[in-house]
Amino acid sequence: MLDNDIKKYREEINTKGFVRIPEAISKELIEYCIEDIQKATDIDTYYDQNGFLRRIEKLYDKGQSLINLNNDITKILSIIFGFDFVIFKDKYNAKPPNGEGFFAHYDGVFYFINESNKQERGWYKYTDYFMNVLIALDKCDEENGTIELSCAHKGGFDKLLQNTKKNGTPDIIESVEKQLIFESVELNVGDVVIFSNTCPHRSSKNTSDKSRRTLYYTYTKQLEGSYYDQYFLDKKNSKNKSSKSLSGEK
Numbered sequence: 001m002l003d004n005d006i007k008k009y010r011e012e013i014n015t016k017g018f019v020r021i022p023e024a025i026s027k028e029l030i031e032y033c034i035e036d037i038q039k040a041t042d043i044d045t046y047y048d049q050n051g052f053l054r055r056i057e058k059l060y061d062k063g064q065s066l067i068n069l070n071n072d073i074t075k076i077l078s079i080i081f082g083f084d085f086v087i088f089k090d091k092y093n094a095k096p097p098n099g100e101g102f103f104a105h106y107d108g109v110f111y112f113i114n115e116s117n118k119q120e121r122g123w124y125k126y127t128d129y130f131m132n133v134l135i136a137l138d139k140c141d142e143e144n145g146t147i148e149l150s151c152a153h154k155g156g157f158d159k160l161l162q163n164t165k166k167n168g169t170p171d172i173i174e175s176v177e178k179q180l181i182f183e184s185v186e187l188n189v190g191d192v193v194i195f196s197n198t199c200p201h202r203s204s205k206n207t208s209d210k211s212r213r214t215l216y217y218t219y220t221k222q223l224e225g226s227y228y229d230q231y232f233l234d235k236k237n238s239k240n241k242s243s244k245s246l247s248g249e250k
């Protein structure tokens, strides 16, 4: 990345809460990552309400190319932000033809009930700073349901929660969504979009005849240590069934 680009990306993420980085990852590495994903074992798989593959989790280290990809992404993040990141959670979103979209939501802003029946504050149980990185494995456009992002909201868990449906998901209530402006972020293979978990985001169903595959990783600050294993353990033991794979527009 050139110095001028880094400055521009930094300014954009600071003002809007999200930034698109074109050609961040080589097409060749993306091809190899797709092969790793297809071969991965010991993963968690979710299907949408119509039975289409929706999501696979726990795969960022299931193959050398996926490991290289995560290393590339953490390098890009540390160049832009000036500090180091560690992976918090990871998923592959499949969105095949007719695959569901996602209702407008924040990430991590919901209550869940833990194995001891105690209410926990979503991702904010662990920390309060999360950066998402979406990596395009296919061309993403309006027809196949690319991500739509709105500028980051300020405030912590309690403030953001007021804008949500409070139903165990971080879905945003309609009256708030209506006031927001969403930018449809078109991506080519290997482009990435970095965005704060406090950016409202949504996507439509895939109305094209080809899959729209993405990797969607979330990172926390490395100096705080890793919450990855704890997050997935908590998710497995959570008594909320609704938030485990957000449902969306059918």
Ligand SMILES: O=C(O)CCC(=O)C(=O)O
Pocket: 093, 101, 102, 134, 145, 146, 147, 201, 202, 203, 214, 216, 246
């Ligand atoms: O890229 C998309 O379709 C949105 C995905 C999303 O918001 C999510 O997986 O939480």
